[in-house]
Amino acid sequence: MTKIQKVAELAGxxxxxxxxxxxxxxxxxxxxxxxxxxxxxxxxxxxSAAASSLASGRxxxxxxxxxxLTSWFYTTVLKGAQRALADSGYDLTLYLLDTNPGSDLPHxxxxxxxxxxxxxxxxKRVDAxxxxxxxxxxxxxxxxxxxxxxxxxxxGPLPGVPTLSVDDRAIAxxxxxxxxxxxxxxxxxxxxxxxxxxxxxxxxxxxxxxEGALTAAGIPIQPLxxxxxxxxxxxxxxxxxxxxxxxxxxxxxxxxxxDEMAIGAILAARDLGKSVPGDLSVIGxxxxxxxxxxxxxxxxxxPEAQGRxxxxxxxxxxxxxTAKPKPDNTYLPHDLVVRKSTSSPTPVSSD
Amino acid sequence: MTKIQKVAELAGxxxxxxxxxxxxxxxxxxxxxxxxxxxxxxxxxxxSAAASSLASGRxxxxxxxxxxLTSWFYTTVLKGAQRALADSGYDLTLYLLDTNPGSDLPHxxxxxxxxxxxxxxxxKRVDAxxxxxxxxxxxxxxxxxxxxxxxxxxxGPLPGVPTLSVDDRAIAxxxxxxxxxxxxxxxxxxxxxxxxxxxxxxxxxxxxxxEGALTAAGIPIQPLxxxxxxxxxxxxxxxxxxxxxxxxxxxxxxxxxxDEMAIGAILAARDLGKSVPGDLSVIGxxxxxxxxxxxxxxxxxxPEAQGRxxxxxxxxxxxxxTAKPKPDNTYLPHDLVVRKSTSSPTPVSSD
DNA sequence: AGGACAAATGTAAACGCTTGCGTAGTTTCA
DNA sequence: TGAAACTACGCAAGCGTTTACATTTGTCCT
Numbered sequence: 047m048t049k050i051q052k053v054a055e056l057a058g059x060x061x062x063x064x065x066x067x068x069x070x071x072x073x074x075x076x077x078x079x080x081x082x083x084x085x086x087x088x089x090x091x092x093x094s095a096a097a098s099s100l101a102s103g104r105x106x107x108x109x110x111x112x113x114x115l116t117s118w119f120y121t122t123v124l125k126g127a128q129r130a131l132a133d134s135g136y137d138l139t140l141y142l143l144d145t146n147p148g149s150d151l152p153h154x155x156x157x158x159x160x161x162x163x164x165x166x167x168x169x170k171r172v173d174a175x176x177x178x179x180x181x182x183x184x185x186x187x188x189x190x191x192x193x194x195x196x197x198x199x200x201x202g203p204l205p206g207v208p209t210l211s212v213d214d215r216a217i218a219x220x221x222x223x224x225x226x227x228x229x230x231x232x233x234x235x236x237x238x239x240x241x242x243x244x245x246x247x248x249x250x251x252x253x254x255x256x257e258g259a260l261t262a263a264g265i266p267i268q269p270l271x272x273x274x275x276x277x278x279x280x281x282x283x284x285x286x287x288x289x290x291x292x293x294x295x296x297x298x299x300x301x302x303x304x305d306e307m308a309i310g311a312i313l314a315a316r317d318l319g320k321s322v323p324g325d326l327s328v329i330g331x332x333x334x335x336x337x338x339x340x341x342x343x344x345x346x347x348x349p350e351a352q353g354r355x356x357x358x359x360x361x362x363x364x365x366x367x368t369a370k371p372k373p374d375n376t377y378l379p380h381d382l383v384v385r386k387s388t389s390s391p392t393p394v395s396s397d
Numbered sequence: 398m399t400k401i402q403k404v405a406e407l408a409g410x411x412x413x414x415x416x417x418x419x420x421x422x423x424x425x426x427x428x429x430x431x432x433x434x435x436x437x438x439x440x441x442x443x444x445s446a447a448a449s450s451l452a453s454g455r456x457x458x459x460x461x462x463x464x465x466l467t468s469w470f471y472t473t474v475l476k477g478a479q480r481a482l483a484d485s486g487y488d489l490t491l492y493l494l495d496t497n498p499g500s501d502l503p504h505x506x507x508x509x510x511x512x513x514x515x516x517x518x519x520x521k522r523v524d525a526x527x528x529x530x531x532x533x534x535x536x537x538x539x540x541x542x543x544x545x546x547x548x549x550x551x552x553g554p555l556p557g558v559p560t561l562s563v564d565d566r567a568i569a570x571x572x573x574x575x576x577x578x579x580x581x582x583x584x585x586x587x588x589x590x591x592x593x594x595x596x597x598x599x600x601x602x603x604x605x606x607x608e609g610a611l612t613a614a615g616i617p618i619q620p621l622x623x624x625x626x627x628x629x630x631x632x633x634x635x636x637x638x639x640x641x642x643x644x645x646x647x648x649x650x651x652x653x654x655x656d657e658m659a660i661g662a663i664l665a666a667r668d669l670g671k672s673v674p675g676d677l678s679v680i681g682x683x684x685x686x687x688x689x690x691x692x693x694x695x696x697x698x699x700p701e702a703q704g705r706x707x708x709x710x711x712x713x714x715x716x717x718x719t720a721k722p723k724p725d726n727t728y729l730p731h732d733l734v735v736r737k738s739t740s741s742p743t744p745v746s747s748d
Numbered sequence: 749a750g751g752a753c754a755a756a757t758g759t760a761a762a763c764g765c766t767t768g769c770g771t772a773g774t775t776t777c778a
Numbered sequence: 779t780g781a782a783a784c785t786a787c788g789c790a791a792g793c794g795t796t797t798a799c800a801t802t803t804g805t806c807c808t
Contacts, residue, residue: 100763116472425756445793452794
């Protein structure tokens with residue numbers, strides 16, 4: 047391993063200057079900088095991350111905590127974050143915080159979570175933390191605060207931490223309004239399961255948006271029209287099966303709280319011999335890559351861009367060194383993407 | 398931040414002893430160990446990763462390089478790797494090595510790859526590297542060798558590096574034999590696209606296994622029965638549409654090289670009004686979580702276990718400090734999972 | 749009882765960088 | 779033209795551990 051000393055000798059300067067030149071600091075003359083860079087390249091010199099971080103207190107490493115990995119939305123956010131970090135020369139350390147299935151312990155007792163908050167994060171291994179859809183308990187929040195490092199939340203409201211998220215109510219309203227505008231009045235909703243391991247605000251906000259839009263349009267809310275599922279294709283499928291099999295309701299459209307559930311709804315409708323959108327219009331949320339394949343109308347929430355944005359905010363905080371930025375929430379953009387899973391309802395003979 | 402010095406004082410020992418006690422080394426008396434641990438806990442002491450790694454040369458951090466993130470198989474492997482690492486107190490640094498789309502440059506010229514191999518990896522940020530489905534060019538391989546750190550390949554043959562992988566030929570044979578045993582003779586194959594960004598051995602090995610099984614059973618190989626796609630649902634769908642629309646062939650079964658393509662095949666068959674398995678049997682590879690939902694017969698290759706296994710090997714190498722373990726390949730287990738997408742062919746009137 | 753050996757602990761030298769402070773040398777300006 | 783203000787760079791003190799080596803203490807033989 048070549049060390050900085052060798053580079054300094056070859057370039058004919060002190061190690062201090064090499065360090066400054068390579069770190070891209072000003073106060074190094076252009077000529078010197080060039081010489082140092084040439085020397086470094088010639089010797090194949092790369093700074094030792096450990097030494098650099100010990101001396102500077104910075105690691106060039108950002109921790110990303112996600113509750114789920116095997117879901118398109120999360121991996122896409124992660125992809126955006128990874129790319130943005132790599133572009134800025136940062137490493138991404140991945141922490142997976144899935145609750146052990148079946149366990150109903152408070153989060154703080156989950157050993158994996160304890161390990162993360164009490165051990166890993168405390169070792170100064172990361173400069174900042176990006177928390178995706180994370181709900182933290184008080185104790186965990188305290189641990190995070192103690193780090194005194196930038197923390198940004200994506201998708202979930204974290205008290206005392208700046209967050210980015212889409213406006214779930216607005217998205218749900220937009221989706222519902224789209225169906226209303228097409229002439230639907232019998233609109234069902236497949237919401238996310240609130241006891242899912244994710245942040246519980248999201249399902250309820252989406253439901254609120256749905257109900258708000260109906261009410262605003264003077265359409266009565268029918269509790270039987272609302273089902274919940276676990277955000278997966280299978281979950282959306284089952285919920286739709288139940289919905290369409292219930293003689294008490296006659297939905298002509300379904301608004302699913304995720305694209306995967308919406309896809310499940312499309313498959314269920316087909317399996318029941320109903321056509322989409324002829325017999326049932328379906329709209330989802332996410333902007334899933336399979337949306338085009340299924341002709342799914344959706345609200346794209348640009349997950350990859352969300353990952354990038356979150357990292358941008360995080361890096362800005364790291365650079366600025368601001369200990370306590372305003373803990374407010376910023377809304378991220380979303381877009382209605384109309385495909386062929388939604389249309390006006392076909393008039394039906396009342397039965 | 399409490400440092401080791403404080404702990405030493407509180408426990409009434411030297412910093413050396415604290416270090417040894419906390420690292421779990423022997424040659425510390427049980428009584429002392431207990432006292433040190435108590436002191437550390439009381440002060441909330443956690444070692445500084447930077448200092449520790451500078452002094453010891455170890456980072457407790459493993460790099461994982463994957464070519465794809467938004468695919469169930471890869472994220473599941475990653476999940477297995479993450480969990481195994483977390484269980485052993487290691488961090489996982491994620492590197493994403495997707496080629497920029499459209500670019501046909503040699504890998505070594507891809508800026509993201511350069512950055513990874515020439516910069517990130519050289520900084521001693523990781524103790525070891527897990528390369529998933531990675532094909533490296535000579536230059537990149539040299540960089541990796543220069544690290545002189547344990548490297549394990551998963552799923553792709555890396556010259557000079559120990560690898561783990563399933564036996565793709567055997568899997569393909571098993572899948573094909575399953576169809577043959579059911580009585581099929583008109584068996585199509587949807588293989589992975591060889592110019593896909595992944596390792597190209599995989600698609601060709603699977604195709605070899607398919608052809609081998611046919612030949613062994615005395616069934617002629619029909620080139621028109623073989624299509625390739627990009628491993629996705631949409632890809633499998635299109636390939637199947639073509640296959641079933643081609644008047645020159647009459648497949649009664651399809652062996653797809655991935656579960657996602659197999660799911661696409663099922664959807665395509667349905668859209669063409671064919672029943673599965675009545676008109677078309679479908680078998681895939683992977684063990685995808687949606688397999689149950691679609692009733693898909695598949696060869697489960699236990700991706701999460703693959704991730705765990707790979708990490709186990711990696712950690713064993715780190716512990717042993719063996720610089721150069723035998724660069725051989727170990728095959729991982731796979732299992733046929735029979736569901737309802739395969740059955741005996743229904744006799745058809747020859748047309 | 750004396751020496752040899754092992755067990756437990758202490759001493760202090762790395763580990764390889766960053767950066768505050770200081771110093772020459774160079775401009776700038778009245 | 780002399781002081782003030784920069785600019786570019788060197789010096790050396792850390793940063794917080796780990797660990798080779800030395801030391802102490804206790805145990806076991808003969």
